[in-house]
Amino acid sequence: MEFVFYFAYGSNMLAERLQRRCRSAVVHGVAVADDYALAFSKIGQDDSGKATLVAAAGVRTHGVVFRISIDDLALLDRFEGRGRGYERWDDFSVRCASDGGKLCKAATYIASTPYLDDKLRPFDWYLDLVIHGARQHGLPPAHIEAITRTQAVIDPDPGRQQRLEALEILDLVSASGGMLSGTGPDRRRGP
Numbered sequence: 001m002e003f004v005f006y007f008a009y010g011s012n013m014l015a016e017r018l019q020r021r022c023r024s025a026v027v028h029g030v031a032v033a034d035d036y037a038l039a040f041s042k043i044g045q046d047d048s049g050k051a052t053l054v055a056a057a058g059v060r061t062h063g064v065v066f067r068i069s070i071d072d073l074a075l076l077d078r079f080e081g082r083g084r085g086y087e088r089w090d091d092f093s094v095r096c097a098s099d100g101g102k103l104c105k106a107a108t109y110i111a112s113t114p115y116l117d118d119k120l121r122p123f124d125w126y127l128d129l130v131i132h133g134a135r136q137h138g139l140p141p142a143h144i145e146a147i148t149r150t151q152a153v154i155d156p157d158p159g160r161q162q163r164l165e166a167l168e169i170l171d172l173v174s175a176s177g178g179m180l181s182g183t184g185p186d187r188r189r190g191p
Helices: 015-021 070-080 124-136 141-148 161-175
Strands: 003-008 026-043 049-069 086-096 102-111
Touching (some): 003 026, 003 070, 015 049, 015 070, 026 102, 049 124, 070 086, 124 141
Parallel strands (some): 003 102
Antiparallel strands (some): 026 049, 086 102
């Protein structure tokens, strides 16, 4: 089976979320994307802000590199909406801590310019996935703090399928002893 590296910097950093989408996903290690900033300005299909990377000289965004099968990469294209707002960059350069800080090439998803809106905010449950993924992998405290300062909005649809799936994953990880406690208000309640 052929594998590729995938750099996650948003909700897919949470291993349990990515593994539900891509069964072959295995953590390779933490990594850094130089000259890119994390933003929640990608227009989601639910009209909320989703994570993307934007070019920003001198800025570093931390994330996680996973090893996934080529077949699962095709599945991930569908989950991420490749061609509908996100484009997959197959030769994105990141510095992998597990490889001594060497540059490695990984696939990642970055929003196309027409699908960006700086006024958007992520839904609270989505931001929780990102925060928990960052904590799960021990990303630098300053990076996690920056993410936690992101203003989120409460999802106006408490029955939204994506919300319910996210909360189920967060509950499962929390029940299994994941590093998920103490991140803010209880997101399980509706607005």
